[in-house]
Amino acid sequence: MPAAMATAESDSRLIERVGRGDREAFEQLYKRFARPVFGMALRQLGDNGRAEDAAQETFAAVWRSARTYKAERGTASAWLYAVARHAIIDRARQKRENAAEAPDEADTRAGPVEQAEESWLTWRVHSALELLPERERVVIELAYWSGLSQTEIASYLDVPLGTVKTRTRTGLARLAGLLEEVKG
């Protein structure tokens, strides 16, 4: 799908510019990926402070190693995801090392493979959301994760119901293009 490809190229170009020490590209990359990175860190570390540390380390690592990124080896999003995961795992490991003896509780979480798949899927969805126009992203996030109905969203945003429906549908169609490679 052209939209997804164009986005991937755009991310790649940004990383390549960052690799050449381009601050403006770095800021753009941060704006685009700050929420997915911080969100993933927060979900996996469960702590605002540590999540912030991990997110900071992610972007520090991006700044340091962007020149090693090779577009032909994979998508920019996958590269950023790997960098973020590495930083988050490092933080989680530090947490474990610093923690006292763990309590005897059954671990009901999904296995590592399932967790990794879920994490990657979430990353892709959240990264794609960041590429939507703000007006479309907001209505989709309110619809799926705030529990508001379309009418309530229209009221909350103070826009006509028809506008909410149009933005939602347009946003979903755009997401479909961006997420084409993600198997449902």
Added chain:
Amino acid sequence: MSEKPDFRELVGDDLTPEEELELARVDSLLRSVAGPATEVPSSLTTRVEQIGTATPIWTRRRVLAAVALAATLAALFFAAGRWLDRGFDARASFDMTPGKTVPDASGKIELGRRDESTGNWKMRLVVDGLPHLAGNDYYVLWLARDGEYAGACGTFNVNGRTTVDLTASYDLSEYDAWVITRVGEDSPWLLSAET
């Protein structure tokens, strides 16, 4: 979190089957993942803004300054070396006579001061006209007595006119000649001088 939205309410009912399938897939994905972070802490943004802005240790200016300093130091050391060279205090000089195999060669041994604490003599050998030796071959400066090699003062190779600093810890009064040979028992005396 409240209930998930109704798909039909979100997309309406005027879609083509293809469009509906595509949007249903996205809808399914959105329902399967947790919501994104509501917002990024401003403190994170502030911290990230600092990345890469700290002055690196090796700025371009510092590199240039370091190169200039290194060049200055090299020049100083070179000048000091030259000054120390001039400071070689020759107390005696011995001109060497070429042997039959190298009639155009010449050599001179300058004898410097003796270090009283170690007993070493400083020597400077200047040779010209000897061929450069390839491989592991080399020349040897000997002290000789009664026509026999008696003490080695050092080895060297040459490339045109060559100056070599050596030391000898012998009592020079016990020897009667300086001799230069190629390494190897059969080498003739190439250059020699009486002590």
